[in-house]
Amino acid sequence: MRTTSVIEISQSALENNIEFIKSTLNENVRLSTVVKGNAYGHGIEYIVPMAEKAGVDHFSVFSTDEARIAKSVCKPDTEIMIMGYVDEEDVDWVLENGISCFVYQTEQLRLFLDRAKATGNKAQIHIELETGMNRTGFNRQQLRKVIPVIKENSDHFHVKGVCTHYAGAESIANHVRVQKQITRFNQGYKFLLLNGIHPEIRHSACSAAAIAYPKTQMDMVRVGILTYGYWPSKETQIHYLHKTKHKLNPLRQIITWRSKVMSLKNVKEGEFVGYGTTYMALEKKKIAVVPLGYSHGFSRSLSNQGRVLINGQRVGVVGMVNMNMATVDVTYVDKVKVGDEVIIIGKQGDNYITVSSFGELSEQVNYELLTRLPSRIKRIIKP
Numbered sequence: 001m002r003t004t005s006v007i008e009i010s011q012s013a014l015e016n017n018i019e020f021i022k023s024t025l026n027e028n029v030r031l032s033t034v035v036k037g038n039a040y041g042h043g044i045e046y047i048v049p050m051a052e053k054a055g056v057d058h059f060s061v062f063s064t065d066e067a068r069i070a071k072s073v074c075k076p077d078t079e080i081m082i083m084g085y086v087d088e089e090d091v092d093w094v095l096e097n098g099i100s101c102f103v104y105q106t107e108q109l110r111l112f113l114d115r116a117k118a119t120g121n122k123a124q125i126h127i128e129l130e131t132g133m134n135r136t137g138f139n140r141q142q143l144r145k146v147i148p149v150i151k152e153n154s155d156h157f158h159v160k161g162v163c164t165h166y167a168g169a170e171s172i173a174n175h176v177r178v179q180k181q182i183t184r185f186n187q188g189y190k191f192l193l194l195n196g197i198h199p200e201i202r203h204s205a206c207s208a209a210a211i212a213y214p215k216t217q218m219d220m221v222r223v224g225i226l227t228y229g230y231w232p233s234k235e236t237q238i239h240y241l242h243k244t245k246h247k248l249n250p251l252r253q254i255i256t257w258r259s260k261v262m263s264l265k266n267v268k269e270g271e272f273v274g275y276g277t278t279y280m281a282l283e284k285k286k287i288a289v290v291p292l293g294y295s296h297g298f299s300r301s302l303s304n305q306g307r308v309l310i311n312g313q314r315v316g317v318v319g320m321v322n323m324n325m326a327t328v329d330v331t332y333v334d335k336v337k338v339g340d341e342v343i344i345i346g347k348q349g350d351n352y353i354t355v356s357s358f359g360e361l362s363e364q365v366n367y368e369l370l371t372r373l374p375s376r377i378k379r380i381i382k383p
């Protein structure tokens with residue numbers, strides 16, 4: 001079955017990005033590739049085996065549903081780590097499959113202990129420390145309560161790691177807060193050691209922290225967005241290029257998103273296009289209809305804003321993006337016909353559309369737009 005658009009993912013671009021990430025790591029730092037959010041919209045089931053080919057043997061997901069997909073496609077020795085939510089009913093599966101998990105709640109730890117005792121499988125845990133994000137993680141007081149539980153049940157717990165997450169390492173505005181978090185993390189780690197808990201590894205860095213604060217790389221990094229060819233922020237990119245005196249962007253976007261022209265129409269001067277009156281043709285126009293709408297992840301915010309490529313030319317979305325269709329102005333495109341390729345993200349001729357050229361820019365636009373790409377759009381793997 002063909003979907004109204006297809007997403008190609010490039011093995012060579014992915015390998016390029018993973019090689020780049022590895023080149024930024026200190027010696028003996030392990031790489032965990034983050035594939036939460038359906039691998040940032042790319043598709044977990046595709047990205048995991050592709051990244052394995054590039055040498056990755058550790059993946060981070062948010063929850064058990066994602067862990068199950070990763071587990072179903074990965075090599076037997078590949079490790080999977082859940083950084084977020086494990087539902088009660090999934091705990092047995094998690095323990096049985098040796099999936100490691102962040103723990104950040106006393107109740108959660110007790111539940112893991114109960115099920116570990118009942119099933120005879122050890123719980124593989126990463127103790128998450130509250131260092132200033134104020135989202136998940138044990139503070140010192142909670143840690144005092146939790147430590148004896150872990151120590152007394154060393155038959156049932158394997159302390160794989162100690163970890164935290166930074167509140168905005170992609171922006172220099174958060175510099176002081178991040179530095180404080182690093183200090184608190186180191187103190188928390190020492191506190192564990194003093195109390196006889198020896199986590200195998202320490203990990204705290206996401207993409208931005210790994211680049212901007214190399215000391216946060218510790219024993220392992222959890223890198224998401226860079227893997228897919230995007231910088232966590234413009235600031236991180238500038239910081240890196242400046243520090244290394246590189247001129248060119250070392251990352252490659254791994255997605256190409258393409259569709260086709262489904263219909264063409266000539267519109268008279270003074271007529272409106274689509275629902276309502278948001279777009280009026282001020283001159284005679286030729287309009288192409290593309291079978292892509294907000295139900296396909298082509299956001300309504302791209303109405304009268306977005307750009308796509310047709311016949312190598314950049315053209316603008318006119319009128320409102322509908323549920324299944326968008327209209328673009330092809331008045332000045334040569335020889336456009338039904339069936340012509342439309343590039344929504346990627347390269348055509350000499351022109352290129354990046355995810356961030358997708359409309360109003362906000363800091364997190366790459367993350368949000370990517371994860372909204374519906375999993376039902378067909379993925380095609382390219383070399």
Ligand SMILES: *Cc1c(COP(=O)(O)O)cnc(C)c1O
Pocket residue numbers: 034036083164165205206207208222223224225226232
């Ligand atoms: C999402 C996430 C990461 C990866 O973040 P990127 O900015 O995509 O590298 C790392 N750690 C945790 C806990 C996360 O939630």
